[in-house]
Amino acid sequence: KNGLTNKKDENFGEWYSEVVVNSEMIEYYDISGCYILRPWTMAIWEAMQEFFDAEIKKMKIKNCYFPLFVSPGVLEKEKDHIEGFAPEVAWVTKSGQSDLEVPIAIRPTSETVMYPYYSKWIRGHRDLPLRLNQWCNVVRWEFSNPTPFIRSREFLWQEGHTAFATQEEADAEVLDILELYRRIYEEFLAVPVVKGKKSEMEKFAGGYYTTSVEAFIPNTGRGVQGATSHCLGQNFAKMFEITYENEKGEKAMVWQNSWAYSTRTIGVMVMTHGDDKGLVLPPKVAAVQVIVVPVPFKDADTQGIFDACASTVKILSEAGIRAECDLRDNYSPGWKYSHWEMKGVPLRLEIGPKDLANSQTRAVRRDNSAKKDIPMADLVDQVKELLDTIQQNLFDVAKEKRDACVKEVRTWDEFVEALAQKKLILAPWCDEEEVEKDVKARTKGEIGAAKTLCSPFDQPALEEGTLCFASGKPAKKWSYWGRSY
Numbered sequence: 001k002n003g004l005t006n007k008k009d010e011n012f013g014e015w016y017s018e019v020v021v022n023s024e025m026i027e028y029y030d031i032s033g034c035y036i037l038r039p040w041t042m043a044i045w046e047a048m049q050e051f052f053d054a055e056i057k058k059m060k061i062k063n064c065y066f067p068l069f070v071s072p073g074v075l076e077k078e079k080d081h082i083e084g085f086a087p088e089v090a091w092v093t094k095s096g097q098s099d100l101e102v103p104i105a106i107r108p109t110s111e112t113v114m115y116p117y118y119s120k121w122i123r124g125h126r127d128l129p130l131r132l133n134q135w136c137n138v139v140r141w142e143f144s145n146p147t148p149f150i151r152s153r154e155f156l157w158q159e160g161h162t163a164f165a166t167q168e169e170a171d172a173e174v175l176d177i178l179e180l181y182r183r184i185y186e187e188f189l190a191v192p193v194v195k196g197k198k199s200e201m202e203k204f205a206g207g208y209y210t211t212s213v214e215a216f217i218p219n220t221g222r223g224v225q226g227a228t229s230h231c232l233g234q235n236f237a238k239m240f241e242i243t244y245e246n247e248k249g250e251k252a253m254v255w256q257n258s259w260a261y262s263t264r265t266i267g268v269m270v271m272t273h274g275d276d277k278g279l280v281l282p283p284k285v286a287a288v289q290v291i292v293v294p295v296p297f298k299d300a301d302t303q304g305i306f307d308a309c310a311s312t313v314k315i316l317s318e319a320g321i322r323a324e325c326d327l328r329d330n331y332s333p334g335w336k337y338s339h340w341e342m343k344g345v346p347l348r349l350e351i352g353p354k355d356l357a358n359s360q361t362r363a364v365r366r367d368n369s370a371k372k373d374i375p376m377a378d379l380v381d382q383v384k385e386l387l388d389t390i391q392q393n394l395f396d397v398a399k400e401k402r403d404a405c406v407k408e409v410r411t412w413d414e415f416v417e418a419l420a421q422k423k424l425i426l427a428p429w430c431d432e433e434e435v436e437k438d439v440k441a442r443t444k445g446e447i448g449a450a451k452t453l454c455s456p457f458d459q460p461a462l463e464e465g466t467l468c469f470a471s472g473k474p475a476k477k478w479s480y481w482g483r484s485y
């Protein structure tokens with residue numbers, strides 16, 4: 001397997017496509033915008049799912065599964081959220097040779113699938129809170145350039161749909177889930193994100209407010225919405241008549257949330273940590289954390305070396321470390337090094353005659369190529385420590401790179417310059433939608449317009465008299481702006 005033909009800092013798009021294929025995460029499919037998720041990807045998805053599923057179960061949220069198909073009546077029920085998206089909805093119109101009486105939509109999201117049944121199930125206050133989640137796929141027939149993991153016509157996600165008696169409970173859960181999304185990115189994928197609130201224009205139109213974790217890709221200078229946690233208010237309760245009899249015997253509408261993260265998370269991780277040798281996996285989500293490679297030398301005790309590799313894997317596996325050895329005799333050590341580097345395995349252990357004689361192994365880190373001889377006597381502790389160090393270092397390096405892209409601006413000229421420099425722009429804004437639309441119009445172009453990414457919960461000080469960078473009106477809040485995926 002030769003190296004990549006594209007360099008990350010030269011042609012990022014081609015580099016990314018090569019990495020996801022050469023690392024055996026993705027196989028391209030004969031339908032545009034659809035991708036095969038190979039085991040190397042599914043292991044990452046499952047590692048995140050194991051964490052998130054356990055956390056929502058602690059919150060007494062239950063998993064369910066609703067049908068893939070949506071009858072047209074309900075889909076169109078939610079006017080203002082569907083009209084903008086209608087072109088993205090895929091429809092089943094035939095079975096075999098015959099046309100269906102009524103075409104059936106494939107779920108692009110499940111609010112309209114689930115909420116008629118929420119209305120049926122929620123009668124009295126004892127039925128609340130109702131908190132369900134489903135792990136499933138959704139289909140959105142998007143037309144802008146498809147990108148593995150980041151923008152595909154079918155993707156995997158979890159979608160949580162909860163109903164409460166009070167706004168306070170809903171507000172609290174929105175933030176609880178958002179914190180889980182921050183942990184998914186920062187603790188598992190080692191990707192720094194910003195927590196914030198979406199603008200009125202960028203929020204989910206059917207909702208009340210939207211919070212999100214926002215990532216940023218320095219190479220392209222684009223923000224990417226990492227995951228979203230919406231408060232839907234009582235909008236859907238009104239539409240779907242999701243009411244209950246409260247303690248005073250009155251009919252009251254429920255307060256709802258919906259929240260999701262998807263396989264897009266994986267694409268963000270690849271873009272953040274990958275390098276010119278290929279994928280770089282954070283140990284927490286790596287299918288294989290340690291690869292042990294034998295380095296036989298002529299006929300010097302080859303069997304002993306192979307046995308040492310196998311026993312090293314056994315010892316590490318018994319300690320809960322995901323270790324494999326590559327004993328294939330038809331590939332050279334050098335070939336194996338670049339193969340497993342391409343696949344992003346965080347740590348390699350080499351065992352040659354000298355290592356065998358000194359009962360040690362040569363450890364090589366994937367993140368910074370640092371080498372270190374580890375005595376076999378201390379194998380498990382030192383490998384665990386190395387994996388933790390790699391996990392932390394990947395996050396620290398990514399955070400430093402992201403922070404270096406942040407540019408605080410106060411005037412339009414500074415904004416335009418920062419945008420051209422692919423910065424993540426932090427600017428004081430009057431919070432008026434017309435101004436947001438105007439910024440989009442004034443920055444429209446081949447590579448897309450600038451938009452608000454989020455207004456960070458962690459607001460810098462807004463000195464008295466600070467003016468909006470775009471309108472000159474009194475600024476109300478700081479917001480992150482930039483181009484996005």
Ligand SMILES: O=C(C[C@H]1NCCC[C@H]1O)Cn1cnc2c(c1=O)CCCC2
Binds near residue numbers: 109140159228230260
């Ligand atoms: O899906 C959501 C809101 C919400 N859905 C459930 C999980 C959380 C959150 O994503 C917004 N949305 C995005 N995209 C589309 C739709 C849509 O409602 C509906 C039609 C097709 C495309």
Ligand SMILES: [Mg+2]
Binds near residue numbers: 140
């Ligand atoms: Mg969309």
